[in-house]
Amino acid sequence: MIAHAIFFxxxxxxxxxxxIMVTASKNTVHSVFFLILDFISISCLFIMIGAEFLGxxxxxxxxxxxAVLFLFVVMMLNVAQQKNQWFAAKDSSKHIxxxxxxxxxxxxxxxxxxxxxxxxxxxxxxxxxxxxTSISNTHSLGQILYTDYIHVFQISGMILLVAMVGAIVxxxxxxxxxxxxxxxxxxxxxxxxxxxxxxxxSNKGVKIDD
Amino acid sequence: xxYLNIVFQEVYxxxxxxxxxxVSVAMIVWLDRRVWAFxxxxxxxxVVGPFGLLQSLADALKYxxxxxxxxxxxxxxxxxxxxxxxxxxxxxxxxVIPFSATQVLADINVGILYLFAVxxxxxxxxxxxxxxxxxxxxFLGAIRSAAQMVSYEVSIGVIIINVLLxxxxxxxxxxxxxxxxxxxxxxxxxxxVIFFISALAETNRPPFDLPEAEAExxxxxQTEYSGMMYAMFWLGxxxxxxxxxxxxxxxxxxxxxxxxxxxxxxxxxxxxxLILKILLLFFLFALVKAIVPRYRYDQLMRLxxxxxxxxxxxxxxxxxxxLFYFNLLPTN
Numbered sequence: 288m289i290a291h292a293i294f295f296x297x298x299x300x301x302x303x304x305x306x307i308m309v310t311a312s313k314n315t316v317h318s319v320f321f322l323i324l325d326f327i328s329i330s331c332l333f334i335m336i337g338a339e340f341l342g343x344x345x346x347x348x349x350x351x352x353x354a355v356l357f358l359f360v361v362m363m364l365n366v367a368q369q370k371n372q373w374f375a376a377k378d379s380s381k382h383i384x385x386x387x388x389x390x391x392x393x394x395x396x397x398x399x400x401x402x403x404x405x406x407x408x409x410x411x412x413x414x415x416x417x418x419x420t421s422i423s424n425t426h427s428l429g430q431i432l433y434t435d436y437i438h439v440f441q442i443s444g445m446i447l448l449v450a451m452v453g454a455i456v457x458x459x460x461x462x463x464x465x466x467x468x469x470x471x472x473x474x475x476x477x478x479x480x481x482x483x484x485x486x487x488x489s490n491k492g493v494k495i496d497d
Numbered sequence: 498x499x500y501l502n503i504v505f506q507e508v509y510x511x512x513x514x515x516x517x518x519x520v521s522v523a524m525i526v527w528l529d530r531r532v533w534a535f536x537x538x539x540x541x542x543x544v545v546g547p548f549g550l551l552q553s554l555a556d557a558l559k560y561x562x563x564x565x566x567x568x569x570x571x572x573x574x575x576x577x578x579x580x581x582x583x584x585x586x587x588x589x590x591x592x593v594i595p596f597s598a599t600q601v602l603a604d605i606n607v608g609i610l611y612l613f614a615v616x617x618x619x620x621x622x623x624x625x626x627x628x629x630x631x632x633x634x635x636f637l638g639a640i641r642s643a644a645q646m647v648s649y650e651v652s653i654g655v656i657i658i659n660v661l662l663x664x665x666x667x668x669x670x671x672x673x674x675x676x677x678x679x680x681x682x683x684x685x686x687x688x689x690v691i692f693f694i695s696a697l698a699e700t701n702r703p704p705f706d707l708p709e710a711e712a713e714x715x716x717x718x719q720t721e722y723s724g725m726m727y728a729m730f731w732l733g734x735x736x737x738x739x740x741x742x743x744x745x746x747x748x749x750x751x752x753x754x755x756x757x758x759x760x761x762x763x764x765x766x767x768x769x770x771l772i773l774k775i776l777l778l779f780f781l782f783a784l785v786k787a788i789v790p791r792y793r794y795d796q797l798m799r800l801x802x803x804x805x806x807x808x809x810x811x812x813x814x815x816x817x818x819x820l821f822y823f824n825l826l827p828t829n
């Protein structure tokens with residue numbers, strides 16, 4: 288039990304500190320690395336409470352794919368020019384009220400969720416869920432997702448697909464005058480199309496590429 | 498006191514796994530160079546020790562005594578962290594590889610997801626190294642590698658789903674035991690081929706070694722590294738290759754199962770079979786390096802997204818329908 292507590296506190300302290308460092312560090316790329324550290328420690332916490340599937344999916348999806356693309360974009364920015372000046376800059380002071388409003392909103396939302404949990408314990412009654420039975424975490428997740436919530440699950444997948452198609456349609460543009468390669472054409476090229484044998488007359492030469 | 502005992506036992510077990518892995522990584526570098534040389538009718542490293550077996554040790558000594566140069570304009574912390582991350586990620590994945598029904602360091606329920614997650618984290622070492630070097634070639638190499646690894650991870654993930662449909666469990670030992678009657682390489686042969694090619698791309702091996710294409714990018718993300726830090730990148734890369742071979746052996750070649758289930762073969766311990774299967778796959782890796790020319794970048798992306806992804810997705814549908822129609826879906 289003591290070892291469990293030690294690990295919990297180590298991971299949660301790392302998670303909280305790196306979450307603070309995401310906003311506080313001056314270098315944008317460092318912020319993304321702290322974000323990744325945050326994701327990793329949160330997935331460790333997931334694994335610690337027995338939600339191993341969620342923890343692994345968190346690693347694969349957020350750290351392995353989303354954060355890579357995030358880092359990809361941030362690295363392209365010119366870090367040297369945009370020194371993060373925090374409250375000192377005039378532009379950023381405009382964002383402070385908006386940020387405060389949003390963070391207050393999120394704070395109250397969390398209060399409501401936790402309050403509901405505290406005063407109405409049956410909302411999160413563990414006995415109602417499958418967590419107590421002997422089957423593994425992954426199986427129970429699958430059994431809930433693909434039976435009771437199959438439609439919600441499928442619809443959320445559809446929404447993601449639509450978002451992806453939409454992003455592609457928005458950024459796609461057909462450019463004219465671009466040389467394209469057709470693999471079928473390249474492979475099915477025959478000798479007769481590529482090579483031409485000519486009789487070259489002396490002092491006259493041959494005209495190629497006309 | 499009891500805690501200490503447990504800790505010591507675990508450390509002992511970990512060392513018992515890690516030391517052989519590190520030694521075999523060194524030997525595998527030698528094997529790679531030898532195979533490569535023989536295909537090209539050369540001798541390869543054959544001077545240091547019998548058959549040149551100690552060549553990797555000599556190389557390692559050389560790297561250790563070389564000076565580590567840190568470019569003054571680099572981001573020093575991340576620059577030093579990058580090879581450490583590569584090396585660590587390549588080694589921690591070995592924790593879940595089963596060498597027999599009982600010989601496994603961590604027999605976790607989501608073993609295959611863990612392997613997949615760790616191999617998808619491998620890209621960070623390369624990105625960090627490329628960005629922190631603060632120089633053109635490493636940066637270009639890092640960007641190429643990020644795009645390449647993210648693309649091929651998708652197809653590897655879909656291939657894993659194919660295998661999982663036939664097994665019904667994410668545990669690596671269950672995956673091996675499910676192949677007792679028939680290795681998955683036979684019913685899922687196309688997936689095995691695609692897995693092999695995706696593994697080549699995922700580990701930046703030729704013909705997909707664009708992140709370090711020496712003709713265009715000097716050495717890609719490793720350009721600014723020297724001495725032991727370069728060696729760590731190198732070791733991490735080869736440990737990753739071995740890991741991919743182990744993954745292929747477990748998913749498709751029956752892991753630690755013996756190929757023929759009769760008396761004299763079943764006496765051989767499972768670890769030996771697994772190692773032989775890993776070596777077979779690695780031999781193929783080395784052959785491919787010697788005989789195939791490098792891909793162009795757009796061809797690489799086309800292969801990943803337009804060929805492998807649709808094909809393996811279609812195969813998922815086929816496998817699922819087949820299992821469902823003939824009522825073969827694994828249940829427990």
